[in-house]
Amino acid sequence: MASSLEDDVFEKLKTKADIDELERREKEINARVHAQYEKSQQRVAELLGANSTLPVTISSIRVLHANNTRRTFLERIFEPLLGANKDRPYTLEGALKDVSAATDKLNKFDIFKSPISVFIDRTDPADPSTTPTDINVYLSAQEKSRYTIKTGTEAGNAEGSAYASAVLRNVFGGAETLQAYGSLGTRTRSSYSASFDTPILSDPGLHFEVGGAGSSTLKPWASHEEFLRGGSARLKWTSPSGQHRHDLAYSGSWRQITGLASTASPTVRADAGDSFKASLAHTYALDRRDYPLLPSRGYYLRSTTELAGVGPLGGDVGFAKLDVESQAAAPLPAGAALTAGLRGGLLYPLAVGRWNPAAGHPEPSRLPDRFQLGGPTDVRGFRLSGLGPRDGPDAVGGDVYAAAGASLLLPFPRVGAAAPLRFQAFVNGGRLLALQPPPGGKPDGGAPLTGGDVARGVKAALRELRDGGLPSCAAGVGIVYAHPAARFEVNFSLPLVLRRGEEARKGVSFGIGASFL
Incomplete structure (x- = not known):
């Protein structure tokens, strides 16, 4: 029976004319439905406009289908609406605005399917406990699946x-x-x-998170493998607009430098073994770009400040560290855009367990804590960690750095500016420097460092960064594709300025990430 029915269907649709006729009818039906929807929306807007000043009292709010969500959690979100009409006049327009704001807040928790439907109804006039101004609010909130499992490759x-x-x-x-x-x-x-991760007081912009992590990473540019084990507790705050983000974290991590290559340099061998870092860090980010992965207008600021080993923090590593990043984008005619970025950082060694930077004997910075510079996502045209101090074959990182870049992004012909595909012409450069210990001071085996030695070393490094001539830089062209998950770049780079010992990369390189210089 089923086979006969399928044969009949395919017989009716076997000609192209029949298929075209069905498509035409489907378009007509869709157009009619859309017109009716627009008409109903217009009618709703007219009714609301005509009744926007009517006095109302929200009698009750019910969230339907939220079977796995706690009542107390929802009450913190909607309780202010139930008490809003007790101390001031309340109109239908004001009630709708407050309900919409509470619904948006509920959406931000990402536990309900979007959109959340809102219905408003008058209370039963036969109920003696109600008044003529009472209304009931119903929210149809379908919960998302309680778990998600993903596998894949990157x-x-x-x-x-x-x-x-x-x-x-x-x-x-x-x-x-x-x-x-x-x-x-x-x-x-x-x-x-x-x-x-849990929100605090049902606020989608305020979260507390605890976690642990571990990794084993090969670092061929420094002839070793690094093991990391640690945990953290953090408080995260996001402004209602979503543009300002703060992250305050306390973390403790055990690091081990092992698996040294036979050609490992003395600097890498000196840092081999275990270290424990306990730190307090604050990250602030302000993002006003229209599309972070491929911006055409707006700006971005981020700063990370970290304090390790100071006072009661503990550990055997002490330093203060500042890392800043900025980007600005401006639109140009014909869908083109100009972007410019600037990054910089400073690592200031401190004596472990001391609050006074000038007291005690600071230890030189360790390999896992130093900055690395160079590669397809920061200074293009150089190998990964190809800029900065080196000891033999190893890139050993630095304590002070600055990098800048500018890109001209042009839409592809016949593709249009709406597509996330651009042709890119860029120039970028940077410098990475290490703090030089005084003659006879560590790590040469002489007298221990003092706070004054570190201060003089920082001043000398900043002076060299400012007056040391042109930075290492490169220029090139490439293709950029902004996928929703990450940005992909294929570039041809040509190094223009190269310092002794640094490793350039002339030719084609591939980069993928969320943040590019």
């Missing part, structure tokens, strides 16, 4: 990996999230992490 920056991740949503009914992630790769041999 590639980029001369590395490939396979990963698996799992997310549990709304764990205890208050928009809590439990995440676990693990990956195996070519350079990052293994990486795993787990974290638990």
